[in-house]
Amino acid sequence: MKKEDQFLGKHNAPNENFEIEGAQLFGHPKGLMTLFFTEMWERFSYYGMRALLILFMTAPIATGGLGFDDQTSGAIYGLYSMFVYLLALPGGWIADRLVGLKKSVWYGGIIITLGHFTMALPGLFSVMSSAPDLPKDQLTGLDLYSFFLGLILIVLGTGLLKPNISSIVGQLYPENSSKRDAGFSIFYMGINMGAFLAPIACSTLAIYDWHLGFGLAGFGMLMGLIQYKLTSKHLRGVGDFTLPENEIESRKRSKLINAVWLSLVVLAIIIACFFLEIISIDPTAIAAVSNTVIAIVALLFFLYVLFLGGLNSDEKKKVGVVMVLFVFSSIFWSGFEQAGSSLNLFAERFTDRVVMGWEIPAGYFQSINSIFIILFAPFFGAMWVMLAKKNLEPSSPLKFAFGLVLLGIGFLVMYFAAKIAASGDLAAPTWLVITYLFHTFGELSLSPVGLSLTTKLAPKKFVGQMMGMWFLSIAMGSLIAGRIAGGASGGTAEALSKMPDQYLLIVYTVVGAGLVLMLIAKPIRRLMGNVH
CATH class of the missing domain: 1.20.1250.20 (MFS general substrate transporter like domains)
Structure with a gap:
């Protein structure tokens, strides 16, 4: 599960004079x-x-x-x-x-x-x-x-x-x-x-x-x-x-509502044209184009903020850090989001799921991450607190790097599982369980830090938009994950023979990205100024 869900609303609280009203349950x-x-x-x-x-x-x-x-x-x-x-x-x-x-x-x-x-x-x-x-x-x-x-x-x-x-x-x-x-x-x-x-x-x-x-x-x-x-x-x-109290604001809201309805009508027309086969859609081509569009939009946004956003030198440095994190975040989620695609297919096609004569549905494996999150999230939280008390807590960029390396270790496990599958045998469920364990450790190292750090680094007038860029990085990673799954799922004999190398390529990519981030962690930390 995405740890950023926990932080999504933290910066939308009422002012400090707000008093909680109504009934309480265990103090909440x-x-x-x-x-x-x-x-x-x-x-x-x-x-x-x-x-x-x-x-x-x-x-x-x-x-x-x-x-x-x-x-x-x-x-x-x-x-x-x-x-x-x-x-x-x-x-x-x-x-x-x-x-x-x-x-x-x-x-x-x-x-x-x-x-x-x-x-x-x-x-x-x-x-x-x-x-x-x-x-x-x-x-x-x-x-x-x-x-x-x-x-x-x-x-x-x-x-x-x-x-x-x-x-x-x-x-x-x-x-x-x-x-x-x-x-x-x-x-x-x-x-x-x-x-x-x-x-x-x-x-x-x-x-x-x-x-x-x-x-x-x-x-x-x-x-x-x-x-x-x-x-x-x-x-x-x-x-x-x-509701707006003056007529000007009311008219403005009415125009916005009309614009939303117009957008929905246009969407409905496009969907109808697709269903009536007036237009054809190639999902693979759209996915490829979408990757490019997201990358260009992200780059143009960051350039606009840096050069036309009216920022001072310190703010520009922090935006530069957000740019760097955007890239590494996309890389992480492009691997992590394999859970619902290529790893789900691996569970179905190449995993021995028979226990005492009953075949475990492949979808059951999608619950493993949540189990590990529930078990280990308190441990990770306590660990960071303990290390902080001893002045040993890693910097946020280093936590990001650890997350990438742990994700890579998980895919290294899958490399060996894929070797078993490519040889014609079914892999034991343990391989997937260990993979999800390392992926969860990577998520707990990177995801809680990502959104929280983005909000701290964002210039005040761009906080909402910078939070949007964090989610844009996850969107881009998720899209890449789906595209990778098409070639790393072993659906044909040729794809099966190449599957171990596909997983090894993912290992090289994410671990390599983690090591690069470790090397530049200190310079990034200096750009962050007083943000920890």
């Missing part, structure tokens, strides 16, 4: 529990569907899958992951300017639920048909339309819900409250509970029908919406939107 606002369970169910829906996504796309049509090749499936997976992060930016903007945080969470949850149930539609029609057990020999329009429309709805809904629910958590506490960090830690536990339970539950139902798994993910989000509405009284006074 009861509203925290409302948000805890809403986020738990939202993450349940997200990670439940994610555990099935690439497996469903690559599964043969006769078994209920889409029958896509690995290249296409990886590109779609990467584009989906990318847009989940990209749309968090306009999602936050809509909440701030048009509807408020609470309504954004509510509307986002509704759209997500519709998305999951849309993906489950073919299963419902199959059950209702007269011959549901007959194998299919070709895809129907419903199969494709419901799949892609469902993905689009989930992306749109997540963009509305994800950034804003964390911001409401921040508003439950005064900025100087000693309980605020503890509140975010509790909230973060909800994220990992949902992410732990979902792959197991949804993968179990997917054994019988893929669409049952998608439907269960939607049911999870529906449960979150119901409890959100029933307990919303505990959120009274936070996350509300104040």
